[in-house]
Each structure stands twice: as C-alpha cells, then as structure tokens.
Amino acid sequence: MAEGHLISIGLLAAMVVTAACALAVKDLLTAAALFGAFSFLTATWFALLGAVDVAFTEACVGGALTTILFVSTAFRTGRSFD
Amino acid sequence: MTTYAFAAALFTIGLAGMALLPNLLRKLLAMNVMQVAVIVFFVSLAFKDGATVPILGQGGAPVAAEFMNPLPHTLMLTAIVVSVSTTGLALGLLVRVRSRFETLNERRLLDRLR
Amino acid sequence: MGASPPPRHEASRVRRLLGAAAFPALFTGLVLGMAELPEFGDPASPASTHVSPRFIEDAAAETGAANMVTAVLADYRGYDTLGETAVIFAAGLGCLVILAAAGGRPNLPAAGMSHPFGSVILDAATRILVPVVLLFAVYVLIHGHISPGGGFQGGVLFGSGLIMMRLVWGPAHEGGAHHPDVPVFGPSLRSSLMLACAGILGYAGIGLAAMAFGGEFLNYGTLPLGSDPAHVRELATLGIEAAVFLTVAGTVGVLFDTISIGMRENGVPIGSGRGPRE
C-alpha cells in the first residue's frame, strides 16, 4: 500500500469529517454516535495499516466503551449541549 | 506525508475544540479526537511498505523488513488505555459538576462559580 | 473569595481571537515539521531499522510470543504495561471517590440507563449473547500470544459483557435492602473494585517474585517455572495478561456503575441533578 492509496486517504478524510461533525452537532446522543463512527473508521484504518492489535483495541475502547460511557453520561446529564 | 498531515489536522481540530467549545462534554469529545490523532500519527510511523501484520506465521526466521514495526503499536495500546481512563474519570467529574451546578456550559458554570 | 474575577466574556472573546490565529499556526508548524520526517512507509527509516528489528526477529525466541506486539507489551516493555494498568486502575478509583464512595447506597430507582429495559426479546437475546461475549473475552485473553488480543482487550470485552447485563437487567448493588424489582446479577461495585485491586497486586507481585529469585523487577526469566527461558517468559506473560484482564474488567465495571448509576448520599442521589446544595 503506497502513501496515496485511495482507501487510506478516503478513510482518513472520512475520519476528519466525522470528527468535525461530532464536535459540531447539537444533540449529545448524535455526537456520541458520530464519535463511535469515528472510532470505527479509525480502527478500520489501523487494520488497513497492519496494526491489528491497535485496531482491535480501538474498536473495543473507542467504538464501544467510550461511546457507552458518553451515552450513559448523556442520560445522567441531559441530552442537549446547553 | 499526506497521512501525517491528516494526523496534524485531527490534532488541531481536537485541541481547538478543547479550547473553544463552550460545553464541557463537547470539550471532552474534542479531547478524545486529539488523543486519537496522536495514535494515528504513531501507527503511521509503524508502517513499512511491503510488510505484514506483526504476528509470526509458520515460516522460518523472521526478517525485520517483512513485518510492521510492533513498537509503536504497543505504545499506542497503552495510549488508548490512557485515553479511555482519562475519559472515564472526566465523565465522572462531569456527572458531579452537573449535579452540583446544573449546567455543563462553561460560561454559565463560571457565572455560577462567581 | 478570591480576587474579583475579570470580565469573563471579554476574556473568552480575546481567547477566541487568539485561538483563531493560534490553531492554523499550530497546524502549519506541525506540517512543516512533518515534511522532514522519513517518508511514510519507508522501510529504511530510523524507526524501522534501529530498535524494532530485535522485537521482530528475536521476540519469538526470547519471549515465546508469536504476536510481537504482545511480546513487547508484556515483556520488553512490561513496565509500561504495569503503568498502563495503574492508569486504568486510577480511573476506576477516581470515579469511585468522586461519585460513589461517599458512604451512600446505590441509587437504584434513579433515572436513565439504570432502569432495566425489560423486554422479553432483549432478555432472551442477552441470555444467549452474554455467555458468548464472556467466553470470547477469555479466548482473547489466552490467545493474545499468537493473535491480536491480550489482557486488555479481553478485559474490555468482559466488562462490556457485564455492561450488557446491566443494561438489560439492571444493576447489582451492595447488601442491605434489595430493590424488589431488580434482579441481582454480576459483581457488585465493591467486588469490581476488588477485582481491579487484585489485578494490580498480581502484576506487581509477579514482578516482585522475579526480584525474589534474583532478577530485576519484572524479569520473568528468573522465575522457577521451567528450564526453557522463553517458555518461562511465556507462562509469566500469560500471568500478567490475566492480571491486566482482572484490572480492566473490574475497572470497566466500576466506571459504568458509577457513571450510569450513581449513589445516594444522605438520601439524595449524587449526580442526578438534584444533589445537595453546599
């Protein structure tokens, strides 16, 4: 895989876009979901680069655990960013 | 280089979000983005053209050029753990802040702290 | 208290302006520096040629682990991993201090995700899924040597399985008056904490045991577990992966319980938005 590999670039671009969106949306649950998507994209990219352990962990942690924690916090603190 | 630049972009977005967004939860999300950016950077350092996953197959003696560099991967496992731990603790703090001051908006919080 | 605060909004406007200038500068600076780094994917870069070749070429012989990441993680840089375990333990301990251990009781009828969802289909699906997830977690732990995975990933999965139970069946809680509608399942907060502590103690204990047998801290090679050093290291690595697993699983439980459930302090739930005013 060369530097300019389309899948790699595409994934990276998608990561930047989802990250920006996660920070921009109004609703907290949407933001958490977008952050989950961001984490999965990242994990996919890691896998693409051969970092399977990191990809696995990122999927477990970023995609699942962090998102769950954000969502459960959202239930405790209210959904909207006030 | 392009890959590195994406890491730099994510890092900048994250840091800017931490500094500029008014809501504490959102700051926290931005913080996570920033941490992921560092991980992306390290993992891209580990990449070698023509190499494979750093797990030994059945073949003979391994040659360095054939496998991805495992060291940054290891470091980033640790970094991910650090990131989730920080996030967990921060969320705990936010739950407490919210219950005490009934807002997570930085500006309102500062008004209430006065 | 304190000095009269400066006009906050003014300050934040200034900060915004500064930020608008600072962050593009940061990005530019980073990219300028990156332009001089070795090319992406360059097999002749210092990172690829200096320290790492040993981890690739000798790890299997020296540590007995086919997964080089596990070899580095648990053995060459096992001290880092002890630190990492301590970090996650610190997070669990912190959440307990901040949210739960004020001497209160679990805040069972609280709002939010602590309510059992209570659907028949969910209940049935969970009954099937949870054992599979927990089993897979243990598999990930044990198989970390030769495939992606290890104590940390296994621990997170195990913890996720527990969270799944919590989500569907509601939380467990400490002794005393059980809520009549809530089944008790999974480890309590206190036992989650004990798991986490046990993990740290186990990890550092293995390290100290190595010292007792004349090696450096965490030098598993000196443990009297066999004659082949690589094999001994492999066994010890499994031991510390298990310790990491315990700490991570326990902490994930603690984090979820404290953040999503909360506790009652003096009869008032902490973190429900109706906390005691100081």
Added chain:
Amino acid sequence: MRDVLPGLLVALPLMGAALVPLLAALSRRTTRAAALGLHAAILAAALGLFGSAAADGPIRYAVGGWPGPWGIELWFDGLSTLIAVLVAGMACFASFAQTFGADRNGAAPASTPLREGLLRGALLLLVGGLLGIVATRDVFNLFVFLEISSLAAYTLVASGEGRGAVAAFRYLLAGTAAGSLYLFGVGFLYALTGTLNMDDLAARLPSVEADAALTVAVVLIAVGLSIKAALFPLHGWLPDTYVYTPTPAAGFIAAVMAKVSAYALLRLLGEVLAGTTAGAVVLEITLWLGILGVLVGGILAVAQRAVTRMLAWSSISAMGMILIGVGMGSALAITGALFHMAAHALAKGCLFFGAGGIRTSEDGDEPGRWAGLGSRAPWTLAALTVAALSMIGIPPTAGFFSKYYLLSASIEAGGPAGIAAFAAIILSSLLATVYFLRVLEAAWFRTPGDAPDVAGDPASRPPGPVLPRPLAVPVVGLAVLVLLTGIFARPFERHVLPDWESGTARISAPAP
C-alpha cells in the same frame, strides 16, 4: 541494595495503591498503619538510593532484565534521587495529614473507611506516578507515569466538595492536552531516531539533520511539560486546583506536583535535547517566561484576598523561579533551581497544610481570620512563620539560600536575561514580603475583633484547636526541615551537582 531498591521504589507505591483500598474493609486503623508504613518504606528506599548514588555513583537499572534501548531503564543519579527523596518525604507528611478528613476541608475524618482507603490509594498512586517520572530513562514511560500521577491528582482534587470537581475538570483538560502534546513530540523524536531511551536519543540526535522536525519535537515536548509545570503563561489551571483541593492532598500537590514536571523539563531539555539548537532556543524562552512568571505570580499574589489563593499564585511565582534556573542551565543555576524546588516544596507544603487547616477551623480564608492565632497556637504559627520567611527569602531559612544561588547564577550569566532575572528575583522577594507579612501581622499582632476584612462575631467561630494534630505535626516538622535544609545546603550541592555535570558532559559528547 543497588539491585533491589530501584525495583522496590517504583513497585511499592503501585502495589500499595491496590492494597490499601482492600485493607479498608478490615479497619480504619489497619488502613492508616499500612499506608503510613508503605510511605515510610518508600521514603527509606528513596533515601537508600540517594545514599547509594552519592557514595558509589549513579545506578542504571534495566526493568525486566532488558537493557536499553530495547527495554525500559531507570536511572538514579544525585538529581533524580534528590527529587525522589523530596517526593517520598512529602508523601509521608501528606499521608499523616490524611488522617485529618482526607476528603474534605471539614474537621471530620473521611466519611467511611472505604473512602479513606480509596483516598490513601489515590495518594499512593500519585506518589508512584511521580516517582516513576523521576526514575525513568525512557521518554514514553515518562508519559505513562505522567498520566498515572495526573489521574490520581484529578481524583484527589475532586475529592472535596463542590467546586473541586470543576477545578479538577479544568486541570484534567489542561493536563491531557499537555500529555498529548508531549506524546506527539515523542512521536517526532521516535520518527527521527527510532529510539525512546534517553541516552540513546541523546547519542543519536546530533546526527539528525531534520532541523524543522526537531524543532517541532522540542517545542511540543517543552510546551507539554511546561503546562504541567505551570510555567507562565500556561499556568491557568493552577490557582483553582490548589485552592479547592482538600487540605491533605493540597499540601502534597502544591509541594511537589509541578516540580516533578519541572524536573522532567530539566532532564529532557537540559540533558537529552541539550545538543540541539532548538533545545537551546527553547531553554532561552523558558528563562524569559520564567522571569515573567515570577513577576506575574508575585503581583497577582499580592492582589488576592484569600490566603490559599495567594499561596497558589505565589507557587506560580516560585515555579517561574525554578524555571529561570532550568533555563540558565549553568551549574550554579541548576543548583539554585534544585534548591528552590526543595525549599519551596517544604515551605509551601507547610503553608498549605496550615492555611487549609486554618481555613476550616476559623471558617474562612481571609488574612483577618488569622487574627489572634499567634497567641492561641504559638508553635504552629511559629512554624508557619518560618515557612513564610523562607518564601520571602529571609536567612537562615532554605528560601534564602536558593535565592542566593539563583541570584549568583543570574550575575554569572550576565546579559539582559541575567539582569532581568536578577531584578525579577529581588522584586519577587519584595512582593512576597508584602503578601506574607499581611498574614503574619494578623496572626501575631492583631486581635480577632479588629481585623478589617472579616465581618461577623469572632465568638461564633467553631471551637476546637487551630490545627488538628494530623495537620499540626506536618506543619511543625516541615518548618524544622525548612531550617535544616538551609543550614545543611552544601552537602546536597556536593552530591547532586557532580553527577549532573558529568551526566551532561557524557551526553553532549558525540557517541563513539
């Protein structure tokens, strides 16, 4: 000794952190005894290492039996063991103070045995993290232990009531940004050299030709660590954090937390990255920012009306002073910086224990609340006076000697920076005179009725001693140490400096 103590030093606090919360299930007394015993053992290990490093030279310790650069090495020379002794010693006092309501500013003990155990665990984790930073010879390992100490510190900061959580969250954001910046910088260094070991880095960096990349790396690392070290203008997190932290933890955090980061800054910029042009430039900038920090911290301390907040700003001034020494980098300056770390840690710990306790017992934080304390608790107040005089820099307290070294170093350095540093240090002493004498005058010469800034009836104050014993003992003990450190300064200098000089000489010589 030399092959056991390093492992014990780093392992004991982490194990203790897991052990003490478990013991909390047994009884309070067991928890306390175990925690104190552990802290004493850690201090003993640190002292043993200090003695051993002074007698037989620096100790290199390969954790796991893997030598650097493959494994992680620990490195104990005069410098690191001195800081380790400081951290471990302050931790003993803090642990003693934790018997006094570890989680609150009120005079009651922690609400449950479990909570006390958890807080003692958090303190042990904090100590473990700081000792890890001090001991390590690996730049990534430094990050890991930085995060351990940070997380434990956030916990302790937030363990009080109310505003502590907000302060802790802001500290967390700043601290995590600092950690990430540092880690990014480490990534650059790794990409350029392929190693994480400090010795290896220092040997390989001179042959690296990528100046821009190296500059970015140095700047990222310096900014990251400067945030943790509260270097002006990156000090924003500090005042609230120090003020809202419960007293026993505040005494410890205010005493050593930022200093360990300053130590890391010294280690990396002054030793590992010293050969690079960027390193030299960044050190120069650090020096100037230190000068600014000394002045800004001092001026804002004068402006405060609450004693603990005043102490917090005075810490920013003191960190500026330490970083002046780090920035100058001469032998005299490093001695001064180290000395000031020790002097300030002891004095500031003493003052925070005392001011925090008085804030509780007198139900308020203004200097006027201290009125009449001199006759109610003469010994405690005498101890606090000694600490305050050390902060001002009055002989024969430790603060005088550290200022003396730093002033001499400024003269020796000369040039605009030297003159500015000289003037700033003198000026900061004057400012310290202003803000500390306000408190001392109230304590010794005012009667509770005539304090202008305290409203209400003095008789309405809660009864009881000014400081409970768990706080009074550390306060007095630290004051005695403040005096002794000043008087027995020279031996320290003799042990610490040669190691440092030979270390930098070894590092800056090109690798064979």
Added chain:
Amino acid sequence: MTEIVSLRPLLAVGAGLAVVLPILLSGRRPALREAWTFAAGAVQLGAALSMLPAAFAGAAHTSPALPLLPGMPLQFRADPLGLLFLTLSSILWLATSSYSVGYLRSLGLRHQTGYFAAFAAAVAAAAGVALAANLVTFLICYEVLTLATWPLVVHKRTAGVLGSGRSYLAYTLIAGQLLLGAVVWAGALAPGAQFTPGGFLAGAASDGVLRVLFVLLLIGVGSKAAVFPLHGWLPAAMVAPTPVSALLHAVAVVKAGAFGVLRLTGWVFGPDLMHDLGLSLPLAVLAAGTILMASLRALGEDHFKRRLAYSTVSQLSYIVLGGAIGTPLALAGAAFHIAAHGFLKITLFFCAGSVYAATGREHISQLSGLARAMPFTFAAFAVGALGMAGMPLLPGFISKWNLALGALDDHQLWVVALLVVSGLLNLAYYLPILRIAVFEPGDDRRVREPSAWLVAPPVFAALAAIVLGVAPDAGARFWFLAESAARSVAAHAPQFLTGGLP
C-alpha cells in the same frame, strides 16, 4: 594582624540566641525569664571582654568558617571595629535589660515574655552584625535583626502601631532585599566578599558597575542608618516602648546601620576606591544634608521621643560623614562616635522613658518643673544633652574633634563649619528641654522619681559617658579600638597617609 581561631566570637553571638527559647518557655515565671536575659548579657559581655586583650595586642579572634554558600562561609571575626561595637552593645544591653524590667513592670505592659525573647534575639543579631567577617554573614545577621525588632516596635498592637510597624518593615526589608542582591553581586565580583581593611573591590569590575553596587549597598545599610531620604520609618517607630527605642537607637538597628555604612566605606570599598569613583563627596554631602535636615526637624518637634529620634538621625550621620571622608582621623572619630553616641543617646532615652513612666507625659511642653521632682533623671539628661552637643570632657567632643581634624586632612573646610553649626543646633533643641524642666514652675507636686530600676540605668549610662569623655582610652579602651580600626584601613589606603594619628 594575627588571627586566633577560637569559639569566642560564636559564643558572643550565640549567647543571645540561645536564651530565646528558654525565655519563651519560662513565660509564667518572670524572675526566671529575666534571669535568662541577664545571664545571656553577662556571657556576651564576658566573651567580648575576653577578646579585648588580643585586640590590644594587635590580634583578632576568628571563628571557624562554617560552610554555607560556595566560597562564602558563615564566619565571625573580632576585629577592633567589631569588638568596639560588640562591647558597647553588651554593656548597653545589660543596662537596657534592667531598665526594661522596671519600665515594663511599672507600666504593667502585656506580652513581656515575647518582648524579652525578641530583645535577646535582636541583641544577638546586633552582635552578629558587629562580628560578621564577610558580607553574607553580615547580611544574615542584618535580616534577623530586622525581624527580631519587628515585634518590639509593634509591641502595643494597636492599629496605628501596626501601621508604623509596617512602614518600618517596608523600609528595612526592601532595603534588605537590595542588600541581598548587592551582596550576591559583590560575592560574584570578589569571591568570599571578606571584609578587608581598605576594601576588597578595587579593580574587580568597571567603575560604572562599582558605582551601582555602591548605591545598592548604601541603600541596604543606609535605610537602617536612617540616612536621608530613607529615614521615614524612624520617627514612626517611636511608637515602641521606650527601652526598645533606646535599643534601636543606641545599639541595634540604627547603630547597626551606621556601623554597616562604616564597614561599607572602610572595609568593602575603602577610601581609595571611594575617592577614585568620586563617591566620597556625594556621600559626605548626603550625610551633611541629613545632619542639618534632621536637626531642623528636631527643633520643631514637641514630642519628646521623636525629638530624640531626629537627634539620632542627625548624630548617626556623623558616622556616615566620617566614613565618607575616609581619612584616618575621620574614620577614628566616626568609629568612636559609635560608642559615644551609644552611651549618650541611651541616657537620653532612659530619661524620656522615666518621665513617661513617672508622669505619663510624652511632650516637651509638659515637662515644666520636673527637674526638681526628678533630680537624678534630669542630671543624667543634662550630661547626655551636653555630650551630644559636643562639650569637651564628654565623649561627643572627642568624636567631633577628630572628625574635624580628619576633614581638614582632606582639605574639607566646610565640614568644620558644618560641625559647628550642627553643634549649635544641638544646643538649640536640647537646652530648651532643660530650661523647661528646670526653670518653669511645676504644676504637679506629687511627682517623684520612679523606682530604682528606672533611675539607676540612666545614671549609670551618664557616668559611663563621663568616664568615656574624660579617659577615652581607659578600661575597654574604646578610643584605642576606634583608632586601630582606622589605622588598619589607613594602612591600605596610602593616599591618605597624611599623618595626624599619633
């Protein structure tokens, strides 16, 4: 000069320090507490006297050097000038202590324990200032002196008094910090910064640097010496109890400042260097200005103690003046004036305090007819006043006479004129006090001399002053000490070997 390594200098300095804690601990038993004070005073005096013979023989007791800072040990050395100051302060400490006992008891003041403890610390620090062998030791003792006298100044603890205490500390501590900077600087220029007769800074740096350094050092020591315009704190500090004022003026603070100026001009810079840098004349003019200004202020002052305070400002500037002129006779006169002024001024303050203790009166206009009721007190006062003005056979005359001769050696005629004018001014503000007390009819017949505790010290001090004036070289041989101090400086200042000394 031969050096004798001994522990006696440490004993002299340590005696006062050692009793601080015992005094604090025996607060419940006044007799024991005061016994500690007298014991320490006796030890200090004994140590001082035991070092005199060596000084007469041209040797100096030197304490071992305690390592403190690189090249700058903590060290004490009993050279003639230091010994003069030390002996003076030990004698006057004993006198003041007995006076304090009577004063505090008759007025029933509170906080007596803290008072005696701080007093002991202050005198120990003054002894340290006297014997300091290098700048760092001097600085340390100087700062301790500042802090030890603060509780004494604010002894009454009212808001106004605390304000005065604050201005006292503001002046002295700020000056102390400047002194710290200057000491560090001097230490960097001349390693060790050891007091050397004739100075040690010659050629150590460029002229500009040395001038800046001189100004810093002068501010540092001059603010305690109350040199114009740094004298603002001194009249304010008159809120202190009278024995404290006596101590401050005759022994500890102000005198230590004047002593410091002398050390600065003679032992740090040296007359040669001062002349070369063009610093002598400005300093002399500054001193002259201070003398005149303070005398004029004293004329207009009705508050008894404050008039004495302005008199101190004026008198101590003679010492500064002598240091500035720098000829052997001028230096000897200045050094002798330390002792002369010490005995005279403490007499005056004791008298003022006795009047206050007996009648509660603080203003000169209220003194009518008191001389008849308090004959001993006012007799002593007359001795002090006339001595201050420079009457022959009293010690003030000897110092002023030598100052004048020294000035003539340097062809500074105006100094002689100044001395005459200021002597007249002295008479102008002291004689009215006597006139009112002696000739104006008294309004209260019940006034009597206070207790013997309050009468004996001023009488003793006055008698001592007379002895000193008649036979300046008897007993402790103050004149000999002053002269040999001046001679040691002159030996290193060849420019000024213009004769005059026998």
